[in-house]
Amino acid sequence: MYYxxxxxxxxxxxxxxxxxxxxxxxxxxxxxxxxEELGGILNQCIHSGFGIHVFxxxxxxxxxxxxxxxxxxxTGIEVKTDxxxxxxxxxxxxxxxxxxxxxxxxxxxxxILAMGCRERTRSSIAIPGERPSGIFxxxxxxxxxxVEGYMVGKRVLILGSGxxxxxxxxxxxxxxxxxLGVVEIMPYSNGLKRNIAQCLEDYGIPLYLSHTVTDIxxxxxxxxxxxxxxxxxxxxxxxxxxEFEADTLLLSVGLVPENELSRSAGIEIDSRTNGATVxxxxxxxxxxxxxxxxxxxxxxxxxxxxxxxxxxxKAAAEYLRENKDGVSGETIEIRNGxxxxxxxxxxIDTGKIGKFAEVFFRVRSVLNNAEISVKAGEEIxxxxxxxxxxxxxxxxxxxxxxxxxxxxxxxxxxxxxxxxK
Amino acid sequence: xxxxxxxxxxxxxxxxxLDTENPEATIKGNACAQGxxxxxxxxxxxxxxxxxxxxxxxxxxxxIPVRTSxxxxxxxxxxxxxxxxxxxxxxxxKCGDVLIENVLSTGVDIIACRDM
Numbered sequence: 001m002y003y004x005x006x007x008x009x010x011x012x013x014x015x016x017x018x019x020x021x022x023x024x025x026x027x028x029x030x031x032x033x034x035x036e037e038l039g040g041i042l043n044q045c046i047h048s049g050f051g052i053h054v055f056x057x058x059x060x061x062x063x064x065x066x067x068x069x070x071x072x073x074x075t076g077i078e079v080k081t082d083x084x085x086x087x088x089x090x091x092x093x094x095x096x097x098x099x100x101x102x103x104x105x106x107x108x109x110x111x112i113l114a115m116g117c118r119e120r121t122r123s124s125i126a127i128p129g130e131r132p133s134g135i136f137x138x139x140x141x142x143x144x145x146x147v148e149g150y151m152v153g154k155r156v157l158i159l160g161s162g163x164x165x166x167x168x169x170x171x172x173x174x175x176x177x178x179x180l181g182v183v184e185i186m187p188y189s190n191g192l193k194r195n196i197a198q199c200l201e202d203y204g205i206p207l208y209l210s211h212t213v214t215d216i217x218x219x220x221x222x223x224x225x226x227x228x229x230x231x232x233x234x235x236x237x238x239x240x241x242x243e244f245e246a247d248t249l250l251l252s253v254g255l256v257p258e259n260e261l262s263r264s265a266g267i268e269i270d271s272r273t274n275g276a277t278v279x280x281x282x283x284x285x286x287x288x289x290x291x292x293x294x295x296x297x298x299x300x301x302x303x304x305x306x307x308x309x310x311x312x313x314k315a316a317a318e319y320l321r322e323n324k325d326g327v328s329g330e331t332i333e334i335r336n337g338x339x340x341x342x343x344x345x346x347x348i349d350t351g352k353i354g355k356f357a358e359v360f361f362r363v364r365s366v367l368n369n370a371e372i373s374v375k376a377g378e379e380i381x382x383x384x385x386x387x388x389x390x391x392x393x394x395x396x397x398x399x400x401x402x403x404x405x406x407x408x409x410x411x412x413x414x415x416x417x418x419x420x421k
Numbered sequence: 422x423x424x425x426x427x428x429x430x431x432x433x434x435x436x437x438x439l440d441t442e443n444p445e446a447t448i449k450g451n452a453c454a455q456g457x458x459x460x461x462x463x464x465x466x467x468x469x470x471x472x473x474x475x476x477x478x479x480x481x482x483x484x485i486p487v488r489t490s491x492x493x494x495x496x497x498x499x500x501x502x503x504x505x506x507x508x509x510x511x512x513x514x515k516c517g518d519v520l521i522e523n524v525l526s527t528g529v530d531i532i533a534c535r536d537m
Contacts, residue, residue, distance in 0.1 A: 037481065046472050046486035046534065052431045060472050062486045062535035066516055146474055149484040174473060174502050193434030197427035198469070202495070301432055393432075 003030040003078075004320050006094050006108040008085050008261065011040020012302050013293025013309040014114035015068035020313030021112070022075050026320055029077045030106070032096055034084050038072075039065035040116060041139070042302065044146045047167055049194075053303035064302060088265040090286055110316045113262055113276065113284070113291040114309065117255040117298055119164075125253050127159075129227075132218025138164040138252035142171070151175060153248025157226050158182045159213050161189040161196075162392075163300060165252025170199035179205050180244050183228050185212040188366050190392045192300065212236065216249070223247055255298045265289060272342035273297040279331070280348045280357055281315035282308065290316050297344050297360070300394055304360075330409045337375065337415025339363050341391075350404050357404060359397045361414055363389045369419050372397055376410040389416055426463050430455045439464070468492035473505050475520060477537060480512035486534040487520055493527045500525055512537055 005026045007018045010033030018031050037043070042050070045061030052058060055067070072079070083098040094106045119137040136144075136152055142164065144150040156177050158165045161184040169179045182200060187210045189196055200207055208228060214236045215227035226249055230240035257275040259267075268277045268285035275296040276284040282292050292312035293305040329351020334343045343361045363370075367389045374382040374397075382403040389395060397414065404412075422442070428435040433452060437460040440447035448460050462468055470492055474484035493501055504524050514520075514533045521531035 043535075046474060046488075048470050048472050048488060049432070058470075060486060060488055060534045063516065066535055146486065147482050147484060149474070149476070149482075174471070174498070192432050193427050193436070194429040194432065197434070198429045201427075202469070 001104060002107045002109075003028045004109040005029045005112065005316055006106055006110075007031045007112045007114055008088075008094070009033065009040065009114035009116055009293075009295070010035070010038040010079065010081070011114065011116050011293065012042055012065065012068065012305050013116070013295070013312075014040070014112070015065070015072070016306045016309035017112045017114055017290075017292055017313035017316070018077050019068065019071055019075065020310040021317045022077055022313075024314050024317035026110075026313075026317040029075075031077060031079045032083050032085055032094070033079065033081045036082050038069050038079065038081065044139070044143045045167075046146045047171070050302050053301070054306050061302075068306075085261060088261050088289075090266045092265075092286075092288055109320050110288045110290070111265075112309075112312055112316055113259075113267075113289065113295050114293050115258045115261060115295045117257045117294040119251070120254040120256055122251060124256075125251075127213050127216060129213075129216030130218045132216070132221055132223045134218075134223030134247050135216070135249045135251070138162075138168045138250045141248075141250050142168055145171060145175065151177070152250075153177060153246075155180060155244075155246045156248040156250060157213075157228075157244050157246040158250045158252060160184065160252035160254070161191050161207060161209075162252045162254065163191045163195050165250065166191045166195040166199040168250055168252065169205050170203060173203045173205065177248075179203070180246055181206040181208055181228075183208045183211045183213060185210070185231055185234065188390070188392075192392065208242075211242075213249070214241065223249055255294065257295045257298065259295060262289075262291065262295070267291075270342065270346060272336065273344060275344070277346045278344065280345050280353055281318075282312035282345070283315060283319070288316075288319055290319075297342065300392065304394065304396075308360075332404055332407050332409065333411040334359060335411055335413045336361065337373075337413035339365060339367060339416045340414050343414050348404060350401065353401055353404070355401050356398045357401065359399060359414060361395050361397065362393075363391055363395065363416050366390055367416055367418050370416050371419055372414065372416045374399060374403060375413050375415065376407045381406050381412065386416075424464070426460050428456045428459050430459050467495040469495050469498060471498055471501050471505075472534070473502060475505055475531075476509040477514065478509065478511050480514075480537040482537070485510065485514060485537045487531050488534055489524070489527075490519075490530040490532050491528075493524075493529050497525060497527065501527070501531075505531055 042061035042065040050064040217225040229236040290312040292309040472488035477485040
């Protein structure tokens with residue numbers, strides 16, 4: 001079996017990448033999806049707020065997915081659902097299994113990785129205490145409630161104030177549960193400001209900043225009591241314990257890009273993002289294999305996933321046409337400087353960009369009245385002011401090509417610092 | 422009185438301030454016109470979109486995502502939820518199909534958010 005392009009994952013990233021590749025002349029295109037239907041995580045994100053950048057209107061997750069799924073018809077893009085990819089080799093052979101066709105070996109001209117991410121679990125943050133039932137990751141609870149129709153509990157505490165945790169606080173409240181609070185170890189929330197307003201404040205749900213879960217107790221096998229303590233940094237402060245009588249604890253404690261397949265293909269992984277190292281076209285260290293969406297780095301907005309995936313799709317089509325990895329200019333490495341956690345892409349080929357290059361990054365702490373600067377050594381090549389930057393919000397920096405040319409092949413750093421007061 | 426309002430119209434989440442004595446002349450911090458209207462609305466009569474799921478039979482899943490076709494008064498959110506929880510629809514349903522017309526006389530419908 002041969003396809004010019006195999007897209008692994010049929011969520012927002014895979015859908016947009018496949019469409020864009022086809023539009024730009026890719027021949028045979030196959031999307032492989034593990035679930036029984038396309039759409040990925042959007043199918044369970046029934047709340048509104050998607051699509052403001054891409055469509056100029058607010059859509060629910062399923063509506064956003066439908067726009068892309070509907071556009072597949074007539075394009076000739078093939079889809080295999082209920083199909084699990086189990087390996088990718090560096091020569092771009094994809095092995096997959098499903099119950100209708102059994103074991104499949106698919107040779108690909110190019111591959112786009114769009115597998116998304118997984119939730120961090122209780123064991124990844126090592127919460128002490130007993131191990132009763134009633135402890136769920138927030139996304140799992142979301143699927144139970146929104147797709148499968150099971151309520152997860154009556155008195156709920158949520159650990160982690162990322163967007164999924166905030167959205168679930170409102171969702172559970174609407175479905176009749178009592179949400180006792182959202183507990184956040186950091187001194188600031190990791191969710192969008194509007195979700196604090198419309199998911200917590202609208203329903204009077206308290207947010208405990210600089211607090212974390214320090215003990216869990218069960219009764220007859222079900223969660224019965226959660227102890228929460230104030231923290232100094234990450235250290236619980238004795239004597240500050242608050243006891244919650246809860247039957248359910250949801251964990252919204254971060255996402256990890258799902259890159260087992262990328263590793264099997266020998267793709268270089270960036271330890272800062274847990275995603276592949278890519279260039280300005282989203283191409284990984286293995287020529288012809290691209291990555292986009294949450295498998296590359298965790299996004300907060302699906303609109304930006306779509307845009308990134310379109311970039312990868314277009315580049316994959318170009319790769320297939322030219323059949324080369326074609327480095328055409330100078331490759332400039334990008335490093336993260338002061339207060340910046342990572343950058344995507346991690347390198348830019350100056351011969352491949354138009355007038356600008358887009359660089360995405362996250363800051364490590366809340367910065368007010370800040371300045372982003374692009375430096376080569378100590379030399380400041382470019383700077384940009386921002387009123388406020390939050391770790392919860394991905395930043396996009398548009399760097400003019402002439403700035404990159406001025407770097408003259410040197411490694412550049414992106415840093416963000418508060419202006420002197 | 423000075424009031425702070427976090428705008429929910431887009432992911433930017435502008436922090437809008439206004440003086441309740443003279444709101445229209447004092448609205449500040451909004452990056453766009455939608456924010457102006459939202460802040461004023463929050464003061465006079467807060468409105469929200471509600472999304473939830475409804476029971477469906479004969480479909481790939483037992484619940485279908487639904488939402489209000491427009492904003493409803495914030496104080497009616499739980500009443501509207503109760504109406505949504507009363508219905509059961511049968512597959513096939515098309516995205517945009519009206520499942521409850523003019524729910525609780527709000528002038529807003531409950532519509533399906535996907536084909537199922």
